[in-house]
Amino acid sequence: MEDKEVSTNKIPRLLGQENYIKSKVLFEAAVNYNDPELWTSITEGNYVPSTATNNSATIELKMKKRDDNALSMLKIGLSWEILTTINHHKTSKDMYDAVIDMFKSNTEPRDIKKDRLKQQLDRFKFKDGERLKSVLQRFTVIVNDIRTADQQISNFELNKKLMSSLSGEWHLWPRT
Structure with a gap:
C-alpha cells in the first residue's frame, strides 16, 4: 500500500x-x-x-x-x-x-434537549408588531436545532405550525 x-x-x-x-x-x-x-x-x-x-x-x-x-x-x-x-x-x-x-x-442530556426543542416549537408564536423576516429567522433557528438533534418532523407539520403561529391581525395579502 x-x-x-x-x-x-x-x-x-x-x-x-x-x-x-x-x-x-x-x-x-x-x-x-x-x-x-x-x-x-x-x-x-x-x-x-x-x-x-x-x-x-x-x-x-x-x-x-x-x-x-x-x-x-x-x-x-x-x-x-x-x-x-x-x-x-x-x-x-x-x-x-x-x-x-x-x-x-450520556443519553439523558440529548433527551432533555429534544424535549426542550419540542417545547420551543410548540410555544412558538408570532409577536405583536414583528416583521415576517424576524418570525422566519426565529423559526428557522428552532427547526435547524431540531434537525441537528436528529428529531424527525415533517415539512407539513412545520408549515402548519408556522402558519398557525401567525397573528390573526397579520395579513399575507394587502386589503383592497
Whole structure:
C-alpha cells in the first residue's frame, strides 16, 4: 500500500453528545474514504505488539505506523475537552471505543434537549408588531436545532405550525 497524504481540513469533528450520530457517520466516512486501512485499525485494532522475527517485525512496524496514523486522525477529529479526557489511550481502537462509550453513555442530556426543542416549537408564536423576516429567522433557528438533534418532523407539520403561529391581525395579502 502506498502512503497517501490526508488533508486534516477534510476530517469532520467528533463534537459531542448532541451531534454524536451525525459526527460519527461523517467521521467514519471521511476516514474510510481517505484510507480504509486506517478505519480498520480504528475499529478492529489491528496493531498487537509482540516479539518478532525479521519479517514479522517489518509487518508489525507497518501496522504500528498505520495505527499511529489512525490515532492521530482521531485526535484531530476530537474537541480539546474530549481529547484531554481520553488522551491516555495508546491505540486507535481503544481511543475510538472510549469516545463511543462516552457519547453513548450520556443519553439523558440529548433527551432533555429534544424535549426542550419540542417545547420551543410548540410555544412558538408570532409577536405583536414583528416583521415576517424576524418570525422566519426565529423559526428557522428552532427547526435547524431540531434537525441537528436528529428529531424527525415533517415539512407539513412545520408549515402548519408556522402558519398557525401567525397573528390573526397579520395579513399575507394587502386589503383592497
